[in-house]
Amino acid sequence: MTKPLDLASLDPKPVTVATGETAEKDYAVVRQTLERITRDWRDQPSLDQMAAEAGLQPIQLQRVFSRWAGLTPKQFLQAITLDYAKALLRDRTSVLETTYEVGLSGPGRLHDLFVTHEAMTPGNYRNRGAGLTISHGFHPSPFGKVLIMVTDHGLAGLGFADPGEEQSALEDMCNRWPAAEFLESREKTVCYAQRIFDPSQWQPETPLNIVLIGTDFEIRVWQALLRIPMGQATTYSDIAAHLGNPGASRAVGTAVGRNPISFVVPCHRVLGKTGTLCGYHWGLTRKRAILGWENGLTQPVLEVADT
Template sequence: MYETETNPTYQQIARSIEFLTENFRGQPSLADVADRANLSEYHFQRLFSDWAGVSPKKFLQYLTLDFAKERLRRGLTLAEAADEAGLSGTGRLHDLFVVLEGVTPGQFKQAGNGLTIRYAVFESPFGPYVLGAIGDKICKLEFLDEVEPTDEISLAERFITDWPEARLLPDAASLRPLATTIFAETGRKPLRILVKASPFQLKVWEALLRIPEGQVVSYDQIASAIGMPAASRAVGTAIGSNPVGYLIPCHRVIRKTGLFGNYRWGTTRKTALLGWEAAYAAK
């Protein structure tokens, strides 16, 4: 029913990323990091490079505070990023392939009545995640930790708050083509997202879609981009309530000090996402 095969690669990578994040100032050796992943230096180097697209040493550079600060200093405004996205043709910017839609007031009031949400668990480069869709529109993408239950009742409960009246249908088979598109490195297809949100939340999430891969912005920059420079705290709340991880890239927002800060699905996963994207953006 669910595609929940274990993914030892990500778990080994996650342990090494935790170690690198905690010890990057000491520039740990390859042997030190490989030992944390319980692998030989040779196998760890190959595994990590296959996952991240760069060596552990290069990835370590992406985790430094100076790197994050430099990205914030030279980061484009969100308006400039949107303009460049239309000219670059890279196909790797979220605003080129993700369309965000909010439900209508009538749909909001109906709380999902008359709608069917298909859902299932799939694997990603960042561990398992639960995917939910209404028709061809994604309404939920939440990463899962190893200890979280993936039985039908537990997964269904994730949809009740936003869609209490919707019919919930476990259906991995029909969602699989959509799931294979989400984390594809090439041949991406346009994806549509449908969310229940206030006008303010939609503004914030739309601003997130204009942040290019490999770039980061601060909460203050997002607040300024939506014309509410004094609302950085409210922006943080909206970012924290994002129901669609990765595709609405809340992981690209960090503190103005350069620290990565918290993340709804774990600081280690946020670090992995930022490093992974920085590696590909640098190619």
Template sequence: MWTRDYHRIEQAIRFIEDNVRRQPSLADVARYVGMSEFHFQRVFSRWAGVSPKKFLQFLTADYARRLLQESRSVLDVAYDLGLSGSARLHDLTVTLYAMTPGEIKAQGAALTIRYGVHPTPFGECLLALTPRGICGLRFIEPGAMREHADDLKDAWPDSRLVQDQTATGAMVQRLFGPASRSTESKGACPLVVRGTPFQIKVWEALLRIPSGHVVSYQHLARRAGLAGSTRAVGTAVGKNPVAYLIPCHRIIRSTGAFGEYRWGSLRKKVLLGWEAAHKEGP
């Protein structure tokens, strides 16, 4: 159901953007995605928690600019308090562990990475796990698992890859399932990544941006102590190996434009709209 709902939402938003000048009605959009107006409204509200009309307000440049202003102070507080490179995803504590080249070499083929493809509210994802934690999460198009598994092998060339839908499925349920928004504490969610010291610093900075907020590339660079390296920071953001959990989708341009996204610019809008809807409420 997740993937089917997401693709309908994505289709609808693309249709609205392509026809923005004539401002299509809800009935027009529903017809385009092959649903009745009533059914489309129900599916959309079930997925987003708000009506299509309200959701679209979160995708405007005006809303994005207001959110940039509001979010700047939120990020400043996080840095001024000296918070470590960790974040909260619902009631999971997300922590980042960077494997050194020496550790990676020492483990060699002894490092087993289990991976699987699963539906999420934002389309299919490939999730990869090491014994220490999540080392990869990427949104993929249907039928593209082999291509992304090969990319995973390139990223961890000395490891042993094992497809394991059971192990990865349990983690996907923790991250995206119905229980993911309960108030019950669910413990830690460690991330295991490999990258340059510069990339790690940027990814740790991304972890401090709360859901429902956005910051500009320039502000992220400045608060991460990398002022003057905005372009390089943008490159590091684009190399993020763990979508959603390291929230690179929360970086937008200072003009309010959403910008590009490794897993699709439209998916970025959908992610930000979904988070805004849950922050603002119905």
């Protein structure tokens, strides 16, 4: 029997985080520090060591992290340990079913970002996007440069780019629907970038419309991802079981990897059975950054084991 889900726990805490160009500049420092933490977290690098490597004073580094996600570097270090990931998975067997039971699925589901979604017909995917016009633009975000892609139906794509990789990210996303018409239009995409990464704009009266373009199986997997609340996680095998095909873990993993709307469709909340982060299309450093950023919004850092 699944335990009731506390709906109040799904609402982001009123934490002020950096947005826009400030967030992007902060992320450049956070990314460098996060790579250091990720590489040497067992050694528990000190704040002084990490600050020196970032070319900052310790108090400056602390302020950047706190402004960026409401977390100190020490708290962030806790939030990316394996013990923390395991803690996120403690109730994973009930995450998908419980959210379904309380109405967190379907077109009008309550979502961290208050998302409504629709799926394109299978023909749209088989036609490789023929007949679709997709507008795109790059914008600053808390996780580096973000590529936003929209249709008349809503948000269709979201990807990330490290410095100098913008063209590669654009080609990656465009290749998903090669027959579509692509138009650069930051004017059409800027409102999405502002809405998606600013928690103060996550309001039910202004839902975020997204459109899922993929195979029937991929869309079912992506819809399952939308049921994972912020601050929780699940596994590939749990998603496969939820879809009624326990032996499809590998196929689920492939579909998760092809998720075209990163962050919003939270593929970063899928972990390995043991709590390992596994792959992420836009890089494991960014996956760790997103999970830590979300942790700063949703709950105090979980206590981690001593061993």
